[in-house]
Amino acid sequence: MVGLVERKLSKSAIWCQRLAVIAVFYFAAIIILHRLGRIESTLVVNLLGVGFIILIISILFSVSAMIQLWSVGAKGGKKTIFGLSLSSIMISPFFYFAILAMRYPPINDVSTNVYSPPDFSEKTLDIRRLKGVKDVNDASGEIVEDNAEAILFTYPEVSSRRYPASSERVFKVVHEIVRDRGWNVTDIRRRDGTDTEANDAADDNTKAAKDDGLEQEAEKDIFVDAVTSTLFLSFKNDVVIKIVSEEDNTLVEMRSAGRWGRHDFGENARIIAKFMRDLDQNLIGISGDG
Numbered sequence: 001m002v003g004l005v006e007r008k009l010s011k012s013a014i015w016c017q018r019l020a021v022i023a024v025f026y027f028a029a030i031i032i033l034h035r036l037g038r039i040e041s042t043l044v045v046n047l048l049g050v051g052f053i054i055l056i057i058s059i060l061f062s063v064s065a066m067i068q069l070w071s072v073g074a075k076g077g078k079k080t081i082f083g084l085s086l087s088s089i090m091i092s093p094f095f096y097f098a099i100l101a102m103r104y105p106p107i108n109d110v111s112t113n114v115y116s117p118p119d120f121s122e123k124t125l126d127i128r129r130l131k132g133v134k135d136v137n138d139a140s141g142e143i144v145e146d147n148a149e150a151i152l153f154t155y156p157e158v159s160s161r162r163y164p165a166s167s168e169r170v171f172k173v174v175h176e177i178v179r180d181r182g183w184n185v186t187d188i189r190r191r192d193g194t195d196t197e198a199n200d201a202a203d204d205n206t207k208a209a210k211d212d213g214l215e216q217e218a219e220k221d222i223f224v225d226a227v228t229s230t231l232f233l234s235f236k237n238d239v240v241i242k243i244v245s246e247e248d249n250t251l252v253e254m255r256s257a258g259r260w261g262r263h264d265f266g267e268n269a270r271i272i273a274k275f276m277r278d279l280d281q282n283l284i285g286i287s288g289d290g
Helices: 011-035 042-069 077-103 122-130 146-155 169-182 203-213 267-282
Strands: 107-113 162-164 184-190 223-229 236-245 250-258
Touching: 011 042, 011 077, 107 146, 107 267, 122 184, 122 267, 162 267, 169 184, 169 223, 169 236, 169 250, 169 267, 203 223, 236 267, 250 267
Parallel strands: none
Antiparallel strands: 107 250, 162 250, 184 223, 223 236, 236 250
């Protein structure tokens, strides 16, 4: 009588699946807590690093499990495939951002005018200081020379715009685009130094323009400060849009800076480029590079 050898369940397969499932809840918790403002961005980066290690260990367990399945006929093939697939999906963004880190320079502050970028309002600067942001710019607010050259070389699409239209018309379009994107407007300023509190995002565009005093000060240079967030992890980027009233045209400059780290993976340039494209489309036929 031939004896049957019982196939043992691979412990590596069990841990491969277990760690992958744990990672799902781990990353979900990080995203939720950060979006709710319960944890700071700097801590999120460290926690993501721990999650990356968990995924690497899960993948290593999958390799060990596959060796056991092949060599001794252990059970656990489905667990291994499930754990490996789940871990591979979750680890792919890490490699994606690694590619972006190699593709783009380590810059976290981008402007269409690299030699005299629009200034953030005191409100924005206070928030950045409160969040412990260590700006890479010098004390004058200008982007340091090395970063300026890198921006010009890497992001040729990031440029100012001139429109043969009044600053009032351009501001209304800018305000509408900002509202449509769901950005949080934190301040609206004018060249003479007066500040205007940001209007509620639910206000009517026409009412917002009147509240901001556009009818009385249509030709003043206007600065619009806003905050935008990334899709999943909700990392904050501070944005300022400068609308300059010239003799026959209106110049639009823009600046975007992240609140954490020294590398934005090209995010600030994408924010500016997409905004300027939308602005061109809304002011179609009258745009020109600054």
